[in-house]
Amino acid sequence: xxxxxxxxxxxxxxxxxxxxxxxxxxxxxxxxxxxxxxxxxxxxxxxxxxxxxxxxxxxxxxxxxxxxxxxxxxxxxxxxxxxxxxxxxxxxxxxxxxxxxxxxxxxxxxxxxxxxxxxxxxxxxxxxxxxxxxxxxxxxxxxxxxxxxxxxxxxxxxxxxxxxxxxxxxxxxxxxxxxxxxxxxxxxxxxxxxxxxxxxxxxxxxxxxxxxxxxxxxxxxxxxxxxxxxxxxxxxxxxxxxxxxxxxxxxxxxxxxxxxxxxxxxxxxxxxxxxxxxxxxxxxxxxxxxxxxxxxxxxxxxxxxxxxxxxxxxxxxxxxxxxxxxxxxxxxxxxxxxxxxxxxxxxxxxxxxxxxxxxxxxxxxxxxxxxxxxxxxxxxxxxxxxxxxxxxxxxxxxxxxxxxxxxxxxxxxxxxxxxxxxxxxxxxxxxxxxxxxxxxxxxxxxxxxxxxxxxxxxxxxxxxxxxxxxxxxxxxxxxxxxxxxxxxxxxxxxxxx
Ligand code: NAD
Numbered sequence: 001x002x003x004x005x006x007x008x009x010x011x012x013x014x015x016x017x018x019x020x021x022x023x024x025x026x027x028x029x030x031x032x033x034x035x036x037x038x039x040x041x042x043x044x045x046x047x048x049x050x051x052x053x054x055x056x057x058x059x060x061x062x063x064x065x066x067x068x069x070x071x072x073x074x075x076x077x078x079x080x081x082x083x084x085x086x087x088x089x090x091x092x093x094x095x096x097x098x099x100x101x102x103x104x105x106x107x108x109x110x111x112x113x114x115x116x117x118x119x120x121x122x123x124x125x126x127x128x129x130x131x132x133x134x135x136x137x138x139x140x141x142x143x144x145x146x147x148x149x150x151x152x153x154x155x156x157x158x159x160x161x162x163x164x165x166x167x168x169x170x171x172x173x174x175x176x177x178x179x180x181x182x183x184x185x186x187x188x189x190x191x192x193x194x195x196x197x198x199x200x201x202x203x204x205x206x207x208x209x210x211x212x213x214x215x216x217x218x219x220x221x222x223x224x225x226x227x228x229x230x231x232x233x234x235x236x237x238x239x240x241x242x243x244x245x246x247x248x249x250x251x252x253x254x255x256x257x258x259x260x261x262x263x264x265x266x267x268x269x270x271x272x273x274x275x276x277x278x279x280x281x282x283x284x285x286x287x288x289x290x291x292x293x294x295x296x297x298x299x300x301x302x303x304x305x306x307x308x309x310x311x312x313x314x315x316x317x318x319x320x321x322x323x324x325x326x327x328x329x330x331x332x333x334x335x336x337x338x339x340x341x342x343x344x345x346x347x348x349x350x351x352x353x354x355x356x357x358x359x360x361x362x363x364x365x366x367x368x369x370x371x372x373x374x375x376x377x378x379x380x381x382x383x384x385x386x387x388x389x390x391x392x393x394x395x396x397x398x399x400x401x402x403x404x405x406x407x408x409x410x411x412x413x414x415x416x417x418x419x420x421x422x423x424x425x426x427x428x429x430x431x432x433x434x435x436x437x438x439x440x441x442x443x444x445x446x447x448x449x450x451x452x453x454x455x456x457x458x459x460x461x462x463x464x465x466x467x468x469x470x471x472x473x474x475x476x477x478x479x480x481x482x483x484x485x486x487x488x489x490x491x492x493x494x495x496x497x
Contacts, residue, residue, distance in 0.1 A: 002101065004102075005101045005104075005105075008101055008102060008105040009115070009334050012108075012109055012334055013334060016044065016047065016049065016051050017044075017052055018102075018105060018109065021052050021106065021199055022054070022199065022202040022203060022206065023039070023052070023053060023054055024054075024055050024202075025055050025057055025061055025065070025219075025221045025222055026202055026205040026218070026219060026220040027061070027065045027216075027219045027220075027221070028064075028068040028215050028216050029209055029216060030215075031202075031206075033055055034055040034056055034057050034058070034060075034061055034223075035058070035060040035061055035064070036056075036058060038055070038056040038057075038058070039053045039055055039056055040053065040054060040055075040195060040222075040223075040224075042054055042196070042198070042199065043196070043344070044109050044112070044380075045333075045340075045341040045343050045344065045381050046108075046109075046112050046331075046332035046333050046334065046340065046341045046378065046380040047332065047379050047380050048345075048374065048379045048380050048381055049379065052199070054198050054199070054202075054222050055222050055223070056222065056223045056224065056227070057221040057222055057227065057228040058223065058227040058231065059227070059231035061221050061223065061228065062190065062221055062228055062231040062232045062235060063231075065190040065219035065220075066161065066190055066219075066235050066238065067237070068215070068216035068219050069189060069190050069216060069217070069219055069237075070161055070188070070237050071216055072188045072214060072215065072216030072217045073158075073160060073161060073187075075216065076214045077186070077188065077214045077217050078186070080186075081137070082136045082137040082139065082186070083136065083137040085136045085183060085184060085186060086132075086133040086135075086136035086184065087133070087212070088183070088211050088212045088213055089129050089130070089133035089136065089180060089183060089184060090129070090130060090133035091211035091212060092204075092207055092208045092210075092211035092213075093126050093127075093129035093130040095207050095210060095211055096122065096125060096207060099207065100119065100123065100126065101119075103118075103122045103172065103200055103203060103204075104118040104119045104122045105118070106199050106200055107121060107171065107172055107197075107199075107200050108334055108340075109199075109333075110171065110196070110197045110198075110199050110200065111168060111169070111171055111196070111197050111343060112297075112333055112340050112341040112342070112343050112380070112381075113297075113333050113340050114333045114337065114338075114340045115333055115334055117295065117296055117340070118333070121170060121173045122172065124173050124462070124463065125172055125173055125176040125204075127462065127463055128173070128177055128180050128463045128479075129176065129180050131180070131463045131464060132180040132183070132184040133184070135184055135481065135484050136185075139184070139185065139484060139485075139488065140156070141153055141155045141156050141490070142154045144492075148497075149496060149497050150494055150496060150497060151494070151497060152492065152493070152494045152495075153492075153493050154490055154491065154492050154493075155490070155491045156185070156485065156489075156490060157186075157489050157490075157491055158186035158187045158488065158489075159187055159239050159240045159263060159487050160187060160188075160239030161187065161188050161189070161190065161237060161238055161239050161240075162178070162182045162187045162188070162189045162190075162238070162240045162241075163189070163190050163191075163192075163232045163233060163235070163238040163240070163241045163242070164178040164179070164182075164191040164192070164241075164242045164243075165191075165225075165232065165233065165241070165242070165243045165244065165245060165253065166178075166191065166192065166193045166194055166244055167194050167244050167245045167246075168194035168196040168197040168343050168344075169299040169301070169343065169403075170296075170300075171194065171197035171201060172200040172201065172204060174244050175191055175193060175200075175201040175204065176204065177467075177478045177479055178191070178242045179191065179204070179208075179218060181478075181483045181484040181486065182242075182487040183208075183213070183217070183218070184484055185484055185487035185488050187240075188216065188217045188218070188219075189217070189218050190219045190221060191205075191218070191219070191220050191221075192220075192221050192222070192223065192225075192228050192229050192232050193222060195223060195225065196343055196344055202220050205218050225249065229249075230252075230256070233253045233256045233257060234256045234260075236260050238260070238262055240262065240263040240264070240265070240487065241253060241262055241263070241264045241265065242267075242476075242486070243264070243265070243266050243267065244267040244268075244301075245267075246268065246269055247268045247269050247472050250266045250268045250474060253266070254266065264476075265468075265474075265475070265476030265477075266469075266474035266476065267301065267467075267469065267473075267474050267478060268301070268427075268429075268469060268472060268473050268474040269301055269401040269403070269429070269472070269473060270301050270302055270303070270305075270401060270427045270430065270469065270473050271306060271399065271400070271401050271427045272302055272304055272306065272429050272432070272450070273306045273418075273421065273432070274288070274289055274292050274293075274304030274306065274307055274308070274431075274433075274434075274458060275309075275418045275422060275431070275432065275433040275435075275444065276308070276309045276310065276317055276434045277415065277418070277433065277435035277440060278313050279435055279436045279440075280313075280434035280435050280456075281434070281436065282313065282316060282317060284434070284456070285317070285434035286317060286320045286321055286324065288304075288432070288434060288456075288457065288458045289304060289307055289317075289321060289407070289458075290321070290325070291459065292305075292432065292458040292459065293305055293307075293405065293406075293407045294328065294338075294339055294405050295459075296340070297339050297341065297383065297404060297405045298385075298402070298403065298404045298405035298406060299342065299343060299347070299403055299404065301429060302429050302430040302452075302459070302467075303403075304430075304432055304458050305401070305402065305406070305407060305408060306390075306398060306407075306409075306421075306422075307407055307409045307410070308410045308411075308421045308422060309409065309410075309412070310411075310412060310413065310414070311411050311412065311413045314409075314411045318366060318387070321387060321407075322366050322367045325367050325368065325387060326367055328385055330372060330382050330384075330385075331377065331378070332377075332378055332380060339382075339385055339405060341377075341381045342381045342382065342404060343381075345381055347381075347403065348371060348381045348382075348383060348404075350402075350403070350404075351383050351402055351406060352371050352383065354396070354397070354400065354402045354406065355369050355370075355386060355406060357396065358388055362391070363389055363390065363391055363397060364388065364389040365386065365387070366387040366388065366389065367384075367385070367386065367387050368383075368384035368385050368386030368387065369384060369386050369388070370384050371383055372384060383404050383406075384405075386405060386406045386407065387407045387409060388406065388408055388409065389408075389409050389411075390408045390410050393421065393424040395408075398421075398424065398425065399425050399426070401427070415440055415443065418433075419443075419444060419448060422444075422448050422450075423447075423448060423449050426471055426472040427469070427471065427472050427473045428450050428451065428471040428472075428473050429450060429451055429469040429470075430450050430451065430452045430454065431444075431450040431452075431454070432453070432454040433445070433453070433454075433455055433456075434456055435455075438455075441455045442455075449470055449471065450470065451467065451468045451469045451470055451473065452465065452466075452467060463479050463480070464479070464480055466478070466479055466480035466481075466482035466483060467479045467480075467483075
């Protein structure tokens with residue numbers, strides 16, 4: 001452990017907070033208070049107590065941020081070369097690497113996630129900034145063969161002012177996978193982080209300015225969804241919305257976008273299958289399942305929350321999973337626990353309601369099931385890692401996203417039944433399969449409806465692989481070169497020679 005990491009963890013443990021956290025919105029290149037003066041508390045989910053205050057924005061703060069972003073769109077930013085935009089992103093990547101420990105401890109305090117998970121997220125953002133730094137000057141169009149008398153070309157232009165709405169489960173990484181490609185493409189932005197987790201996004205904006213971003217190019221307004229979020233997506237000065245969050249809110253955002261015919265990209269929920277075929281290597285597959293559902297205490301849109309296991313290995317797999325899960329320790333993200341807290345009491349109650357409904361319906365709970373008493377876990381918001389047998393494809397356990405450390409089990413006989421089970425929900429975000437038979441794996445990959453398919457390792461690929469959903473998991477793609485093109489509008493130009 002580095003000296004700085006130890007110091008930061010000590011400070012956070014001793015005082016329950018860190019000195020020097022931002023407290024205002026970031027608008028026009030500086031931190032500012034809300035027009036109304038309103039503030040809100042930020043809670044540490046690991047202890048259940050507030051650790052800082054931050055500005056709570058409304059439509060007036062959104063108005064100022066959109067005006068700053070619109071002005072910046074035609075300012076010095078518009079005259080920078082793509083390579084110069086890339087240099088700013090690369091400097092930001094280096095600066096973030098140097099401050100990674102501070103960003104990680106803040107992310108743990110704000111979201112609750114384990115420090116090792118937060119460090120993984122921050123490392124991913126260092127890489128994301130570097131990836132889009134390198135991509136900024138490779139965003140070229142095509143020349144189109146129209147015969148000897150014409151010249152046809154396509155040009156990728158920045159889409160304009162981007163509004164990004166971010167949820168609380170991966171605050172910094174989700175914000176960065178919108179901010180970095182939008183900046184690489186030459187856009188300006190107004191970002192609204194989740195009300196539960198604003199700090200690392202505010203810190204990223206300050207860091208990008210230190211790296212040379214002109215004022216007004218990136219603006220952050222903290223605040224609630226109903227006040228700041230709704231005002232942002234309804235604003236006529238927005239050209240493109242990137243929304244990440246629940247299906248219900250995504251539908252509201254889509255309706256608001258219709259009023260101004262604003263371009264829209266939705267990254268919504270999931271209920272993703274993780275299939276274990278009889279010929280898989282059981283040890284690594286069981287570890288794959290543990291990571292797929294218990295990382296970030298299961299609060300992951302792409303969690304492998306539905307285990308689909310072939311009948312001949314089901315007993316062995318479930319025995320191994322149960323003993324593995326029962327040995328896992330819960331605790332504050334800054335401790336050496338293996339599962340951290342749930343982000344809010346509201347989310348904790350939602351998870352509990354799903355499991356209690358299943359219990360009442362007679363579903364067999366193989367392990368877990370229940371909120372941990374606060375005195376057992378230092379006052380924070382914790383849910384026991386849980387495994388439950390599903391009862392048929394219509395079972396709400398199969399159909400509904402729980403967004404917590406709850407694994408649903410479906411037992412099948414053979415690949416065709418596994419594919420049918422995998423495709424049986426209204427979501428289509430990710431899907432995974434463990435098998436030694438690559439022909440079988442590829443048949444699954446072709447037949448499953450999902451934005452991404454993982455073979456023999458879940459959550460693999462990183463920033464270079466496009467990411468997004470189909471059906472109720474949304475549409476549009478983040479990450480990769482597809483993520484960069486999300487922030488461009490394509491212009492066709494034809495000349496008669
Ligand atoms: P949520 O929909 O409640 O909130 C998400 C964001 O929307 C927050 O910033 C919130 O303030 C804002 N918001 C709320 N009402 C709004 C409105 N009327 N207009 C504009 N913005 C509004 O979701 P959540 O509970 O914060 O996040 C969990 C959900 O997000 C899960 O369903 C999860 O699957 C999904 N998610 C999806 C992805 C993905 O990439 N597909 C990634 C992470 C999370």
